[in-house]
Amino acid sequence: MNTDFVNSQAIQELLDRASGADAEGGDTRLKAITRDLLEAIMTVIVKYDVDESEFWNAIGFFQKGVGEFGLIVPGVGLEHFMDLVMDARDTEAGLTGGTPRTIEGPLYVEGAPLVEGDVDLSTDPDDTDTLYMTGEVKGPDGEAVTNAILHVWHANSKGFYSHFDPTGAQTPFNNRRRIKLGTDGRYAFHSKMPSGYSVPPQGATERLMHALGRHGNRPAHVHFFIEAPGYRTLTTQINFGDDPFAKDDFAFGTREGLLPVPNRQGSSAVIAFDFYLQRA
Ligand code: MBD
Ligand code: FE
Structure with missing residues (x-):
């Protein structure tokens, strides 16, 4: 037809x-x-x-998959597509530069503890190395951004996020904080090293990925929102450049400029990373 x-x-x-x-x-x-x-x-x-059976199979897939819809969307590249659309709109408007944006994903939770100083994100014990991250939040002219709030969230060593841990092992805001920065725009935190994320076994997202001949893995990563008066809020994340999935992320969240390689020594890993915001 x-x-x-x-x-x-x-x-x-x-x-x-x-x-x-x-x-x-x-x-x-x-x-x-x-x-x-x-x-x-x-x-x-x-x-x-x-045909009819394919049609109803698709309907059944979405019906069973509603709970994973937020995961299917990045898995099929739509969330990354929105980033590319927003990038293109910025370019058209003459707005260039700054740290690249990338997908938020479905696992952010509002209301994480608001803290200051050199903070520990991990409330729960975890048998893994310690990640140390430091850097500065800067504006387009390299100026320090003052009074920023850095939201940070990441998985534990099993690749599970607090509030979404199927084993029920984590306290509510483990590895989630809002860090209030001062006038120098500097931040520093440490936490238990995250591992890569995999979609829930046998779930709708995994079934779709396998049916497409794909996998459902993400490299280890750390998410950020950075908001500050007078600047545009940035949604981004860093992915570990030495992770086997660094260049093969099922959610298309890894981007050029967002793949630092942790400096690993003994049981610690250090990442220095500066963020560049655009003016509002
Ligand atoms: C994640 O941790 C994530 O960041 C995304 C984008 C999708 C699934 C899990
Ligand atoms: Fe994530």
Whole structure:
């Protein structure tokens, strides 16, 4: 069958009614987006001769996968795509430079303890090395950014995040802090070394990855939001440059400029990393 079928009067009328195009009230922009999304799905169904069993298999996948939707989105590259879109919009607006943004992922939790100074992120014991991170938050002219808040969160040595640990082993804000910085923009923290993340075994994301011939692993990494008065909030992360998945991240979160190699000595690993914010 030809995809012209979707352009037939019957299907176009169906799309108008389904998207509320003819209906009074509702959100005009949402109507237009909904219409185009549905039309795109219909076109794919016709183009690939998707049959009934494939259709219901897909519906079942999304039904079972709702709990992992936040993981499927980065897994299929959509979250990274949004970063590329925002980068391109910045370039168009003449905004360049600064630390690259990269995906937030689904595992941030609000309300982490607000702390100051050279802090320990890890409240729970963990049988692994100690990570030391230091650096400075700077503006476009290399100036120190004052009164920034650095949100930082990462996994434990099993690759599990507090609040999402399937073993129930972690206290609520283990490896999560908001660090209040001073006038010099400097930060310093240490914590128990994170390991790479893997999607839940047998979950919807893993099933999709395997069906695509892919895997569901991320390199070890540390997430950040950095907010400061007068500057644009940056969402980013560093991924360990010496991790086997550093160049093969299932979530597309690793980027050039965000892959420092930890300086490992004995049971400690040191990363020096400066962040560059753009003005608001
Ligand atoms: C993570 O830890 C993560 O950062 C992303 C983007 C997806 C899944 C798990
Ligand atoms: Fe993560």
